[in-house]
Amino acid sequence: MLLQQFVNGLSLGAVYAVFAIGFSLVFGVMNVLNLSQGAVFMWGAYVGLEVVRNLALPLPLAILAAGIAAGLLGVLSELLVFRPLQRRGANRWMGMVGSLALARILIGLAQEIFGTQVVRYPDNALAGAAIDLFGARLQLLQVVAIGVAFTMVVALAALLRFSNLGRAIRTVAFSESVARLVGIPVDRVRLATFFVSGALAGGAGVLWSLLFQSVSPFMGDSILLKGLTVMILGGLGNIVGALVGGLLLGLVEVASIVAVGSGYRDAIGFGLVLLILVTRPTGLFATRETKRA
Amino acid sequence: MASLTLSRRSILLAAGATALSRSLAFAQSGRIAKIGLVQSTTGGSAALYGIEQKQGIELAFAEINAAKTLKDITLQTIHADDGADRGQTVNIFQRLIRQDNVVAILGPTLSNSAFAADPIAQQAGIPVIASSNTAPNLTKIGDFIFRTSVPEDQVFPTVLRYAVKTRGIKRVALIYGLDDALTRSAHDVQKKAVADLGLEQVGVESYQRGDVDFSAQLTKIREQKPDAIILGTLAEEAAAILRQARQLGFDSKVAFIGCNANISAKLFELAGPAANGIIVGAAWFAGFDSPRSKAFVEAYRKRYGTTPDIYAAQGYDAAYLLAEAIRRADDVSNGKLVRDKLASISDFEGVLGRFGWSVDRDATVQPKVLIGDGDSKVFVAAPTS
Numbered sequence: 001m002l003l004q005q006f007v008n009g010l011s012l013g014a015v016y017a018v019f020a021i022g023f024s025l026v027f028g029v030m031n032v033l034n035l036s037q038g039a040v041f042m043w044g045a046y047v048g049l050e051v052v053r054n055l056a057l058p059l060p061l062a063i064l065a066a067g068i069a070a071g072l073l074g075v076l077s078e079l080l081v082f083r084p085l086q087r088r089g090a091n092r093w094m095g096m097v098g099s100l101a102l103a104r105i106l107i108g109l110a111q112e113i114f115g116t117q118v119v120r121y122p123d124n125a126l127a128g129a130a131i132d133l134f135g136a137r138l139q140l141l142q143v144v145a146i147g148v149a150f151t152m153v154v155a156l157a158a159l160l161r162f163s164n165l166g167r168a169i170r171t172v173a174f175s176e177s178v179a180r181l182v183g184i185p186v187d188r189v190r191l192a193t194f195f196v197s198g199a200l201a202g203g204a205g206v207l208w209s210l211l212f213q214s215v216s217p218f219m220g221d222s223i224l225l226k227g228l229t230v231m232i233l234g235g236l237g238n239i240v241g242a243l244v245g246g247l248l249l250g251l252v253e254v255a256s257i258v259a260v261g262s263g264y265r266d267a268i269g270f271g272l273v274l275l276i277l278v279t280r281p282t283g284l285f286a287t288r289e290t291k292r293a
Numbered sequence: 294m295a296s297l298t299l300s301r302r303s304i305l306l307a308a309g310a311t312a313l314s315r316s317l318a319f320a321q322s323g324r325i326a327k328i329g330l331v332q333s334t335t336g337g338s339a340a341l342y343g344i345e346q347k348q349g350i351e352l353a354f355a356e357i358n359a360a361k362t363l364k365d366i367t368l369q370t371i372h373a374d375d376g377a378d379r380g381q382t383v384n385i386f387q388r389l390i391r392q393d394n395v396v397a398i399l400g401p402t403l404s405n406s407a408f409a410a411d412p413i414a415q416q417a418g419i420p421v422i423a424s425s426n427t428a429p430n431l432t433k434i435g436d437f438i439f440r441t442s443v444p445e446d447q448v449f450p451t452v453l454r455y456a457v458k459t460r461g462i463k464r465v466a467l468i469y470g471l472d473d474a475l476t477r478s479a480h481d482v483q484k485k486a487v488a489d490l491g492l493e494q495v496g497v498e499s500y501q502r503g504d505v506d507f508s509a510q511l512t513k514i515r516e517q518k519p520d521a522i523i524l525g526t527l528a529e530e531a532a533a534i535l536r537q538a539r540q541l542g543f544d545s546k547v548a549f550i551g552c553n554a555n556i557s558a559k560l561f562e563l564a565g566p567a568a569n570g571i572i573v574g575a576a577w578f579a580g581f582d583s584p585r586s587k588a589f590v591e592a593y594r595k596r597y598g599t600t601p602d603i604y605a606a607q608g609y610d611a612a613y614l615l616a617e618a619i620r621r622a623d624d625v626s627n628g629k630l631v632r633d634k635l636a637s638i639s640d641f642e643g644v645l646g647r648f649g650w651s652v653d654r655d656a657t658v659q660p661k662v663l664i665g666d667g668d669s670k671v672f673v674a675a676p677t678s
Contacts, residue, residue: 001516004541008508118529120563130540137542212505213536213563214529222503257509262499263471 004136005254011142013250014149015208019223020230020242021153022074022200028237029173029193032092036077036099037201037227038220039106044070044202045209045219046114049121059210063148066206067199074198075191077102082194083187103220110217120213145207152200153243159196160239169193173237229273235283245284323365326625328354328615329389330370331400331410332608336377342425343402346608347372348597349424350399353612356592363620375401382406386413395419396628397615399608404428411438420632422615424607427553429478432654437632439654441611441645442604443576445479445553448660450486452550452574453523455662455675457490460548462520466496468510468534469525473502479552480525487523495519500530507534511541521548524555531555531571532563539567548572556603556663561670568667574660577606577645578672581661589644610643610656617641 019041026034048066051057057065081098129140160166168189171179179186208223209215230249234241249269256268276284330350333343354368371393375381382401389395390413397420401407404426414421415435423431423440432438456462465487470476487494495517498510511534514522522538524531531551538549551560551573561568579590579600589609593601601609618635619625641648645658663672 001512004512005509008506008512012506117559118563123565130542132542137540139540208505212533214505214533218503219505254509257498258513262501262504262510266501 001136003134004138005258006251007136007138007142009251009254010247011139011145011211011250012253013247014146015204015211015246016223016226016230016249017243017246018149018152018200018207019204020227020234020246021156021239022197022204023227024231024234024237024239024242025156025193025200026074026197027231028239029169030082030190031237032082032095032099033228034074034077034082034099034194034197035096035224036073036081036103036106037197038224039103039110040070040073040077040198040220041201041205041208041223042110042215042217042220043073043106044205045215046110046205047202048206049119049209049215052121063203063206066202068202070202070205071195071199073106074194074196074201077198078191078194083190103224107217107220114217116217118214118216120215121210141211145211148203148207149243149246152203153239156196156200157239165189165192229270232283233273233276235285238283238285241283241285323367324625325367325369326363326397326619327393327395328368328370329386329393329395329398329400330372331375331382331385331389331398331402331406332372333377333402334374336375339377339402342604343374343377345602345605346400346402346424349593349601349605349608350612352593352596353609353616355596357613357616363616366619366623366625368616368619370399371395375406377403377406379403379406379409382410383413386410390414390417390419394626396619396624396626396631397421399424399611399615401426404431407431407438408434411435414438417628418632419628420615420618420635422611422635424611425604436636436654437628439614439635439650439656441607441614441643441648441656443607443645443656443658443660446482446485447655447657448553448574448576449479449482450489451660452572452662453483453486453490453492455574456521456548456550456572457492459675460520462492462548464493464495464517464519465521465523466498466514466517466519467494467523467525468498468500468507468514470527470530471499471501473527475554476525476527476552479554483523483525483552504530505533507537508541511538511543515541515543519547521550524549524551526552527554528557528559529563532560532568535564535567535571556672558670560665561667564667566667568665570667571665572675573663573665573672575603575663575672576656576658576660577603578661578663578674580671580673581644581646582674583644583646585642586644606644610645610648613643614638614641614648 023037044066047069048062051062051065077099081102082095085094085098131138168184171184172186172189176186230242230245234245252272253265253269256265332347333339354370358367373385375385398414399422401410402425407423407426411421411434415437420437425442426440427442427444467483469480496514498514549571551571555573556575617638618631621634622630624630639649649657651657662675664675666673
């Protein structure tokens with residue numbers, strides 16, 4: 001039972017982590033909170049669903065399609081909200097409010113297009129398969145979710161560390177004016193960052209709805225809060241921190257259901273955040289302000 | 294049938310003039326019993342219930358008027374949409390009683406509206422029959438308030454007794470939604486029924502609104518080795534629980550027993566074959582094997598092109614009960630007399646089965662135990678032995 005619960009928590013946490021990393025990336029680079037991320041997550045889930053349903057594409061391609069669509073929505077949030085606001089010299093809190101407005105628009109659109117009722121992905125071989133191990137039953141899907149989460153994190157870390165785009169992103173994160181001075185196309189780098197961030201949210205959306213068989217226009221609301229929590233837990237703008245924070249939150253939630261009961265799940269989860277913030281105000285994996293991303 | 298449908302905005306303009314001219318036209322041929330029909334046809338999900346009831350009721354009155362069951366009395370409904378807003382319900386009740394002089398009211402759609410508006414009818418001495426309100430203590434508002442909708446606490450004990458008898462259930466675990474009035478009250482009813490039958494309650498798990506991951510709770514429940522899991526959940530959550538239990542490798546002998554809210558096409562859509570064998574209870578279902586019920590389903594399909602749900606059936610029975618009371622009273626304006634005759638009905642054969650009233654004027658009908666068939670996506674009557 002313990003092993004089973006461990007896997008339950010780990011797979012839940014893996015989705016939190018993928019979502020939070022996208023969140024964290026934009027914060028790390030632009031120092032803004034993109035609150036439309038939850039809606040982008042939801043749209044990713046719907047795009048994946050439509051692709052599987054109507055085009056009958058296999059799941060990996062569906063995740064890819066959802067990632068690309070969600071990435072474009074991420075780009076949209078930069079073009080519609082953050083860039084115009086920055087150009088007009090608005091306070092960065094305005095970006096937060098603006099992205100929240102965009103989120104409500106995206107949710108409203110989804111309500112109109114897809115309806116408000118819960119729907120699910122069609123049955124597939126992956127969803128039913130399971131591995132029995134030491135008396136625990138690991139769903140193949142849970143293992144896949146954990147695997148995909150780790151792959152995405154490693155790929156993102158490699159991108160940031162070794163590629164030209166990664167170096168450019170890190171320079172922009174360090175300082176936009178410095179980046180401009182050394183000839184980095186800052187606007188394009190920002191767009192790319194928003195794309196990657198949105199794509200991660202969309203990928204998380206498909207993973208989530210595959211794991212829990214539930215897609216609805218409101219599915220992004222609670223994970224937005226969870227993503228915020230994970231980001232703070234792991235240290236603002238820290239990718240590895242977001243990964244560890246996500247897994248930790250998933251495990252803590254499951255553990256609190258096992259030990260106390262669902263009624264206290266969020267109280268314990270957020271209580272932990274408060275505790276960490278009070279003892280380590282910069283999060284578990286704090287990096288210095290100047291070395292974000 | 295003389296029927297009048299009014300939008301909320303045109304009420305003042307149209308109600309007086311049209312109703313008056315219609316009643317004058319009918320005046321020569323006989324008496325007219327005016328009946329308020331307060332059902333939400335707008336206002337979100339309430340409209341789903343409201344429209345079904347309105348259609349069931351209008352079908353009933355059309356049949357009664359066509360058959361001239363009430364001799365020279367014609368039943369005329371005055372429909373008003375409260376938009377699921379209880380402030381509107383109060384206004385509509387006042388208007389129906391003071392201006393339209395209705396002899397009875399059928400509705401309103403929501404229990405919340407009923408608690409606000411029913412006292413007006415009670416005070417004015419106008420009988421009200423609800424066909425979708427299931428909140429506890431609703432009929433305690435007063436002796437003019439009746440209902441044909443059967444609350445959970447009259448259904449679930451029968452369902453659980455059936456499961457115990459046929460499956461030999463001794464140990465049960467319960468799971469329910471913490472922060473929803475409907476699931477909480479279902480849970481309370483279920484817990485009491487478990488205690489009343491002397492079953493061993495091995496665990497109680499809960500979740501919060503919007504949760505989609507139940508694997509932690511289910512893994513915990515599996516360790517407690519219950520014979521049955523009792524669901525105090527909405528249909529979406531029940532579906533997710535059924536699927537995830539199957540994925541976690543629950544023994545197929547473990548029975549799942551649901552509540553009223555699980556009786557929904559959504560359950561099958563979301564759970565698929567995992568919904569096979571779920572046991573639920575209802576006051577009525579479209580496949581109910583009685584001549585009266587079959588005739589109703591057929592007439593409803595013919596008129597509206599869809600299969601009636603339980604709210605349409607309860608509305609239909611409410612309309613027939615009211616017509617019977619008016620027939621016995623042989624009066625179209627005396628609310629008190631109609632109420633007394635309504636209360637005296639104890640042998641009525643309705644779509645839901647044999648009707649009577651409890652001391653609190655709740656309908657007493659025999660609940661039906663149903664079993665989910667995930668492959669054909671319908672509930673079927675449980676085998677009786």
